[in-house]
Amino acid sequence: MARLPIMIDTDPGIDDAMMLTLAFAHEEFFDMRLVTTCSGNISQDKTNYNARTFLSYIGAQVEVARGLEQPMFRELEMAEEIHGESGFGNVEFPPPTLPVSERPAVTAMLETLLASEEKMTIVATGPLTNVAALLLAHPEVKPKIECISWMGGAAVGGNMSPSAEFNAYVDPHAVEIVFRSGVPVVMSGLDVTHKAFVTLEETKSILAIGTEFAEKAYGLVTHYLDVIKRTPFHEENYDQVLHFHDVCAVMYLLKPELFEGQDCFVEASLEGITAGATVVDFTNRTGEKPNVHVLHSVDREAFVAEFVKAVKVISDRVESR
Amino acid sequence: MARLPIMIDTDPGIDDAMMLTLAFAHEEFFDMRLVTTCSGNISQDKTNYNARTFLSYIGAQVEVARGLEQPMFRELEMAEEIHGESGFGNVEFPPPTLPVSERPAVTAMLETLLASEEKMTIVATGPLTNVAALLLAHPEVKPKIECISWMGGAAVGGNMSPSAEFNAYVDPHAVEIVFRSGVPVVMSGLDVTHKAFVTLEETKSILAIGTEFAEKAYGLVTHYLDVIKRTPFHEENYDQVLHFHDVCAVMYLLKPELFEGQDCFVEASLEGITAGATVVDFTNRTGEKPNVHVLHSVDREAFVAEFVKAVKVISDRVESR
Amino acid sequence: MARLPIMIDTDPGIDDAMMLTLAFAHEEFFDMRLVTTCSGNISQDKTNYNARTFLSYIGAQVEVARGLEQPMFRELEMAEEIHGESGFGNVEFPPPTLPVSERPAVTAMLETLLASEEKMTIVATGPLTNVAALLLAHPEVKPKIECISWMGGAAVGGNMSPSAEFNAYVDPHAVEIVFRSGVPVVMSGLDVTHKAFVTLEETKSILAIGTEFAEKAYGLVTHYLDVIKRTPFHEENYDQVLHFHDVCAVMYLLKPELFEGQDCFVEASLEGITAGATVVDFTNRTGEKPNVHVLHSVDREAFVAEFVKAVKVISDRVESR
Amino acid sequence: MARLPIMIDTDPGIDDAMMLTLAFAHEEFFDMRLVTTCSGNISQDKTNYNARTFLSYIGAQVEVARGLEQPMFRELEMAEEIHGESGFGNVEFPPPTLPVSERPAVTAMLETLLASEEKMTIVATGPLTNVAALLLAHPEVKPKIECISWMGGAAVGGNMSPSAEFNAYVDPHAVEIVFRSGVPVVMSGLDVTHKAFVTLEETKSILAIGTEFAEKAYGLVTHYLDVIKRTPFHEENYDQVLHFHDVCAVMYLLKPELFEGQDCFVEASLEGITAGATVVDFTNRTGEKPNVHVLHSVDREAFVAEFVKAVKVISDRVESR
Numbered sequence A, B, C, D: 001m002a003r004l005p006i007m008i009d010t011d012p013g014i015d016d017a018m019m020l021t022l023a024f025a026h027e028e029f030f031d032m033r034l035v036t037t038c039s040g041n042i043s044q045d046k047t048n049y050n051a052r053t054f055l056s057y058i059g060a061q062v063e064v065a066r067g068l069e070q071p072m073f074r075e076l077e078m079a080e081e082i083h084g085e086s087g088f089g090n091v092e093f094p095p096p097t098l099p100v101s102e103r104p105a106v107t108a109m110l111e112t113l114l115a116s117e118e119k120m121t122i123v124a125t126g127p128l129t130n131v132a133a134l135l136l137a138h139p140e141v142k143p144k145i146e147c148i149s150w151m152g153g154a155a156v157g158g159n160m161s162p163s164a165e166f167n168a169y170v171d172p173h174a175v176e177i178v179f180r181s182g183v184p185v186v187m188s189g190l191d192v193t194h195k196a197f198v199t200l201e202e203t204k205s206i207l208a209i210g211t212e213f214a215e216k217a218y219g220l221v222t223h224y225l226d227v228i229k230r231t232p233f234h235e236e237n238y239d240q241v242l243h244f245h246d247v248c249a250v251m252y253l254l255k256p257e258l259f260e261g262q263d264c265f266v267e268a269s270l271e272g273i274t275a276g277a278t279v280v281d282f283t284n285r286t287g288e289k290p291n292v293h294v295l296h297s298v299d300r301e302a303f304v305a306e307f308v309k310a311v312k313v314i315s316d317r318v319e320s321r
């Protein structure tokens, strides 16, 4: 079978690194053509540096292009209190060997799509600024996009405000442009990512792999936990589980059978106290045509097993260098 | 024990009539001092007429004052497709014997509160226009209000738009004024009212009471069902259950032990696609002080039993005239 | 000829005091039934105190009722940097002999209007919170209102933001409620008040009256000048002229022949960067029916002469006590 | 002296054609590298067709690239009632000989700027959608842009709503992106374009040139007049003068000495009744750094003389083919 041609837009960030782990562990499945970085969890300077650092460390050979600095209209709000000042908590990696691409992210995305003979899939696990700018300025690429698998949004609740998830909150105008673009979108919002958790017990099985990479992966995810304990932004069982939000966007492409969702019309709220809310019309009250496949359920145990397997694959790759 | 001094602001409307049934069945509990009508399900002309018609029919002796015609800023949107052109489906009542009060609603509320020696409770089961106008223009009454038990809003979802419940949607500015007023508010939103349903089977126990009033009550609630079947605004089990939204606001006062809720900070969205959403901060992300007690659960079977009991009480009263 | 029955809503404030000077100098013309205070230039505590202080000093016999503390939705923004911490710059008056009315402002307005046999005129020279609350909660008074003569708004420009005048900026929702009320409104916005200026030379003719009151009046208006010199909020000839904004609202009633204006449809912008703008549709692009008489020109010299005359009248009254 | 390297973004449209007349009459001054079409007065299909038609007719040799179909967030509102269904009133031209460029507009702009050794000037005389998409997606071009000379906006008043000019109204988000971009902007808003009028008498001097092109130019501008007579959107002397709005954006580059303006901070209102207003902070109340040079005055007679001269130049060129 032909591999799935994809590009990834990311703001590493801890769960972005876990997402990259899963994606690069499956080179037999994904034909990875480009990684671009967006501003979000931390600044563009840092997300780009971290993407190159992490990908260099795991031995990935891929172009890493630098994206836009700022959301379309709002001031950039970052999540350094979650991901640490560096974006990787206290875990350290050697300096990157992968260079910054000479092509800015939007140009790299544009040229990669236009050069592709097949339709490509875009994975986006940060604010959608880069993707929206591409679609807005270059609608001619739309026929080259199979779908956009995005981690972000929420049908119910939020984690930045009572009704907005972080990635959507940072750049709601970008979300709305992507939703309206006509390109198929799969939304891994908090509805499903809050079910895609890993228990503390299960994280120990990562540590048990016994490699340097596994140790770093364990360090990353448990930093997350330390932070979450100190914030008011927690769920009921906050001190016993970890949510690997961004991992869902790749896992869905790899194992769609683990997920359940519904095609709905979804709009982003741009202003006021609900800014960044992704309003999902589950019962089609608006009468509008569905534009987003909204994931809401996941086979959690299979999800965790697949993730641990990916850590092993990358561990072996790192060890064998 | 002293009875609870209350006033009711309502827009009958089918479930408003059921709410009045429950309230007036418990004269041993409620000291009913005033009924005011708001514009909502249908126009002020009709809600005031219906309130007087229904209350006359059930033999209530109470002042019925006419309220404001229009929401604070938005155009009035009504729900005639749900409640029928008359507001009572196809069920007919004799003309009212109760007159329209000479006092406009806000003046009647103001004077009733100022004249009361004890704190009073306000039940509101329509858009909050009258209540908000009172609080805005006459903040001196606030110390005389024990709490406002309101049917309206929703922490999750909506029934007029994907994120707004009808009463909140019609006048979101009024909701926000009430929420900010400093007066304690209990919100019976869709979260709890969708759990306060009556099954078709159970409605037959109303009919089985065998009185004229029970027949009319049955006629009202099943009209509701006929309509709901024809609309796209339904829940999964839409053709087997009926929601007595407004009844919750009175039932909570009568039997608080049937309900569960949480004190939260809640804001109303005033503009844009989420206009009328009542954004509930369950996990106190905003850090704001709770201003609303948000009901989310109810002991449904006890709720239904209490309601059927009330139909019997009113039936006896009507028959014995 | 019968005198004009009026009530005044004000937030003294320097130019509010000048407006009261003009109004109370013409007892042969105005039948003054009530003064209410609004929050604006300074807090309600201070505007009410200042109204009573100034009116006591000039020997006025009138009920002074305390109004609402806060704008309808926005946080109160005051102009203490213009009017001084006390609201009267460095000018001092003896403590008030007039008491605070036992009636809150909206109740006093309501009862005064309902008790009046003739239609009354409302002068408003601050944010419209009190007036809007009255009209919103008690629409039954509308037939008793001849017109509302308001100082506020601007067809072009602003003085609190590039497009909003102070009184409109403080409570734009109140402005919109008044504009939509159906009651005739005369708007003395910056368009006309910036033409109703007094030159430094002319202020000396106030001082030349030689009374204690004239000295205080001179002190008030020149404090204004001192402040304006220190702010960036000035017009071209800022250091040579003074604008008696609030005086226009009373002068128009007294001498309408000094003014020119146009009937227009006007709306208030409620949100965003233009919040508080009063959008005047001079060429009827919207096709909406005119709801406001927008003043744009004034016979400045006659205006100044009338004002100086009023200072003399009040001077005589104060001296003769 | 080196010629000024420019590209033009336009939506012909009658005054766009007059603007192109002036620009292409001065090949000694302008180094014309690209024309792109935006959606505005009429649809993209028609503006692109008209640009190619008109430029073919006047013998221009230039790439004409097709731009974006829709504003960033709002629905496209067109002005067919002003410019006629075709966009050129009743005046007809032979079919275009110039082809549609194979490069979409944003790509053509991007590549033209990146390929230029000198900084380039962008003339924009329609909604700013194309320009904003370029700046948003490709901020790397900013150092290659000398300035953007835009016809659009208004410090005072509007022609689509009481506070918004047409080009700004159609895509206010695009305006805001351009204003915030850091690229110098010269705004020829209604403030100056309403002073850049041509009298009926003066238009006869166009007709008097006696050529086919002059006749067509006369036909275009007088169609304008016919239409304006039939609309309510007119100024006082509407039946005696014509406004050549778009011509200002080119005339300013050619003869800056004919204009007066001021550097100001300007923001676009995105929502509500003022959507599309360009709020100009003439007295720097906001304290923000100026981002736009706002033109407000023009030497009208010199402006008209220059324009008539341009019609002669193009006439000669067309005749001599």
Ligand SMILES: [Ca+2]
Pocket (backbone or CB within 6 Å): A010, A011, A012, A013, A015, A016, A041, A125, A126, A246
């Ligand atoms: Ca991320």
Ligand SMILES: [Ca+2]
Pocket (backbone or CB within 6 Å): B010, B011, B012, B013, B015, B016, B040, B041, B125, B126, B246
């Ligand atoms: Ca109701």
Ligand SMILES: [Ca+2]
Pocket (backbone or CB within 6 Å): C010, C011, C012, C013, C015, C016, C041, C125, C126, C246
């Ligand atoms: Ca004032």
Ligand SMILES: [Ca+2]
Pocket (backbone or CB within 6 Å): D010, D011, D012, D013, D015, D016, D040, D041, D125, D126, D246
């Ligand atoms: Ca144009």
